[in-house]
Amino acid sequence: MSLAHVDPEIADLIKAEERRQADTVKLIPSENYVSKAVLEATGTVLTNKYSEGYAGKRYYEGQQVIDQIETLAIERAKSLFGVNHANVQPYSGSPANLAVYLAFASPGDTVMGMGLPFGGHLTHGWSVSATGKWFNPVRYGVRRDTGRIDMDEVRELALEHRPKLIFCGGTAIPRRIDFAAFASIAQEVGAVLAADIAHIAGLVAGGAHPSPVGHADVISTTTHKTLRGPRGAMLMATSDEHATALNKAVFPGLQGGPHNHTTAAIAVALKEAAAPEFAAYANQVVANAKALADELLARGFDLVSGGTDNHLILIDLTSKGVAGKPAAKALDRAGLETNYNTVPFDPRKPFDPSGIRIGTPSVTSRGMGEAEMRQIAAWMDEVVTAVAKDDAEEIVTRVHREVSALTAAFPAPGLS
Numbered sequence: 001m002s003l004a005h006v007d008p009e010i011a012d013l014i015k016a017e018e019r020r021q022a023d024t025v026k027l028i029p030s031e032n033y034v035s036k037a038v039l040e041a042t043g044t045v046l047t048n049k050y051s052e053g054y055a056g057k058r059y060y061e062g063q064q065v066i067d068q069i070e071t072l073a074i075e076r077a078k079s080l081f082g083v084n085h086a087n088v089q090p091y092s093g094s095p096a097n098l099a100v101y102l103a104f105a106s107p108g109d110t111v112m113g114m115g116l117p118f119g120g121h122l123t124h125g126w127s128v129s130a131t132g133k134w135f136n137p138v139r140y141g142v143r144r145d146t147g148r149i150d151m152d153e154v155r156e157l158a159l160e161h162r163p164k165l166i167f168c169g170g171t172a173i174p175r176r177i178d179f180a181a182f183a184s185i186a187q188e189v190g191a192v193l194a195a196d197i198a199h200i201a202g203l204v205a206g207g208a209h210p211s212p213v214g215h216a217d218v219i220s221t222t223t224h225k226t227l228r229g230p231r232g233a234m235l236m237a238t239s240d241e242h243a244t245a246l247n248k249a250v251f252p253g254l255q256g257g258p259h260n261h262t263t264a265a266i267a268v269a270l271k272e273a274a275a276p277e278f279a280a281y282a283n284q285v286v287a288n289a290k291a292l293a294d295e296l297l298a299r300g301f302d303l304v305s306g307g308t309d310n311h312l313i314l315i316d317l318t319s320k321g322v323a324g325k326p327a328a329k330a331l332d333r334a335g336l337e338t339n340y341n342t343v344p345f346d347p348r349k350p351f352d353p354s355g356i357r358i359g360t361p362s363v364t365s366r367g368m369g370e371a372e373m374r375q376i377a378a379w380m381d382e383v384v385t386a387v388a389k390d391d392a393e394e395i396v397t398r399v400h401r402e403v404s405a406l407t408a409a410f411p412a413p414g415l416s
């Protein structure tokens, strides 16, 4: 029996969410639209199968097909990123990172990562995360004058604290990560370097951001952000030794059975990401972000680090006289979906911060280009300016109408 028959309530809600996604200009930089093919692989009978272990060494029988699927996903990941080893089983980015800790550190060990308010991820040792509670985290940030990572500070902190593990990468970093500089610091102090490319994996795969391969000991990534796959994650390594430690950490260290329907969808997304059109997509994501940033700057917005090298823009709204949360809420009512975000050295609280974070992976997946980015910047300017004057409703209504015309002209992949 169909979903609509068994559970019309959930079926209707899924339809409503599909409509919402179709009608919104999605600017959240960690999201994307997967293809119909990826969606199809996700909703399959593979969800019925238990496969604890790895191909050829499982703890359940009946793996004739699953072994082939997981092996295909692994081979595609290795070939796409140019690594010797890949593990496609982590349930998501956070458990993948936890596996990195389990593989290379013990509770109480010193670890280093970017502080959350500067653009790091919770799992890079932030206090409320298990990684901050069970390990001794040392945090680096960005320079106040440039908004960029201060590699001198990273080196000084590493020499002083001698971490076992260093994370680079993050969730709100609008600039290139200097993997070579991190690698030389990690080598100097004998730390394992983990490059967390969750946000930029699609750009790396498409050649629009330098690769950590050859610099980082281990690479962690989600599969659902710029990589445009299902919700999931992968861990990659070059050396046998690091790969063995990661595999043991994922299973049996941290997880039970892998989500085989997700593994199949990851394999599909990796195949798509190896196609020439995906490289064009990745480069257009960056070109769109630059166009959006340029137009926002021209309209007097204050961008952290003064712009972007990748898919992401962090806006400090202080100069516009409005906080991040009311701006994000008004933009959402106008059909422009963003998220409010802390900015470096934010004087406001994380739940009511000074900034918003936007990005171009989703709008680029819809086929939008630089002209549409300039239009989006103009709408953002109108709405934010109106919110600052406490007189937004009329403008929000008009912008929403105009946004609907744009989304209708650029249908999103995977939606009907």
Ligand SMILES: *Cc1c(COP(=O)(O)O)cnc(C)c1O
Binding pocket: 030, 092, 093, 094, 095, 097, 120, 121, 123, 169, 170, 171, 196, 197, 198, 199, 222, 232
């Ligand atoms: C998104 C993200 C994660 C976590 O991924 P989840 O799938 O949400 O657990 C980890 N690290 C970075 C840098 C991320 O951007």
